[in-house]
Amino acid sequence: MSTLEIKNLQVSVATEEGFKEILKGVDLTLKSGETHAIMGPNGSGKSTLAYSIAGHPKYTITGGSVTLDGADVLEMTVDERARAGLFLAMQYPVEVPGVSVTNFLRTAATAIRGEAPKVRTWVGEVKEAMSALSMDPAFAERSVNEGFSGGEKKRHEILQLELLKPKFAILDETDSGLDVDALKIVSEGVNRVKGNSDLGIMLITHYTRILRYIKPDFVHVFAAGRIVEEGGPELADKLEENGYAEYVTN
């Protein structure tokens, strides 16, 4: 049983007009096996939360803490956070020309597991995970994310989730840009990983659509840089009906 604990997290980002505070004190605790949906309007700071936890250099932590089983995540480098068991499925996965998917996956798995995966079992493991996500085997030889369609990029993120087996996964707008079939395949992938492990999930989304496939245990409404309401799955139904209007003050 692991715990990811976010306490009073405050984050700023440098803009042309100076530092701008995006997160204004976020409190959130995730435990293994739990799925938390973070829902909120555009610009509320959801993605900032995701990237701050992963350690993107663009964001400056101005206060609060993030700990994983007591260890100070904010003190860790980006790669250390991943090796500690955090995974961020990105909304816009980055293209890395000339680096094949195979090479990338193997390098990442070697780093995360602390030793190179055995060639014989590894090839099978990758093949199986790819086929479960309906990915063409030819993908393995392509450059990371280069020329991938939106759906292919998201499947590739979930493929990494399957292979790297983190303790906690942050899925940042994984549903955006997916058609119905792709959303199903990606959601099934997430559910499969969860079924096979004790994965804790922070599911960041604007829409309730993905929650039909990935059932949250908790729903948190995010607005203006903090969590403004919390509840169970029924809160998502309410949002579906009423939208975010009541949380947004202009």
Place this chain on the structure above:
Amino acid sequence: MSGLSTTNYLTPSGREEAWRFTPLARLAGLLNADVALEQVASFALSAPQPGVTLESKESEPYSQTTDSATIRARSAVTHAQYLTIAANAEVNDPIVITRTGLSGSAPQATRLQIHVGANAHAKLLIENTGEAIVAEEIEFKLEQGASLHFISIQEWAPKAVQLARHHAIIGKDATFTSTVVTIGGSLVRILPTVEYSGQGSFADLSGVYFATDGQHLEHRIHVDHNIPNAKSRVNYKGALAGDKARTVWIGDVYIRAEAEGTDTYELNRNLLLSDGARADSVPNLEIETGEIVGAGHASTTGRFDDEQLFYLESRGIPAEIARRLVIRGFFSEIVSLIKIEEVEERIMVRIDSELDKVGK
């Protein structure tokens, strides 16, 4: 040349557009009118192959040039080497040419002409290694329907100086592919240039260069769309690391008024790995007709893409390994075009060792 002072014409002052980036003081006499260039037959076929012959003979150049180094080489060389790939030949194994007779102690000149017969298909690899101070010209003539993949690898010793022109004349429905890899040498200046002699022809020019401390690596592409319905693609990538590492990339594409139906695109990307390095990148498209399929160019010079590094690191890959992956990927995009596995591997190993030296 009449009316011009020959001496002045052949000895650039450094103010000429074509020479303004080149450190003339490091040319070791190659362009010094008072120094005679020694003629040398420096291209050696590493293994005989059916349909392929190499001989030395008096042979007029295929093309015209205004390049001072080439003019000097032509006047010094009475007997060019002449490589023939017979018409209809299907040469399955790469034709490998190594260098011989280059001393590195005095300026030399050498010329090679390559005739690719109609409907012949071959791959030709020239491996440049060792010491050299050389002005050289390689001319290609591709007859109708021929295809040649020319790979030129500059793995020269650290003091080598090379001024080279690679000029291809591409016949009807013929394809000339070239991949230029420049890693070694002190000063390397290569002119990959192309003209067309028949429609439906295609020039696919790619290259990669990696300059470290004090190296000057210069590539000046010139594609002359002198006939209708020909195609060209240019894709060069370079990386620089270390103090006074210097690269120059010029991409001149000229679409003449008669060259309707031209399809061209050129691209140059430079990756600066440390301070003190300088990359010049000058794409230049001159268009005299609007009746074309397409014409475009792009050029970028920059440091590491932080988003790429973040992506890799967020998968647990340590920063140094992530950097190495990105750099190797940057090069391998071009190196993988060679399609000769042991050569690709050797180049990547060489790039790795250069990276180790500069501590990246």
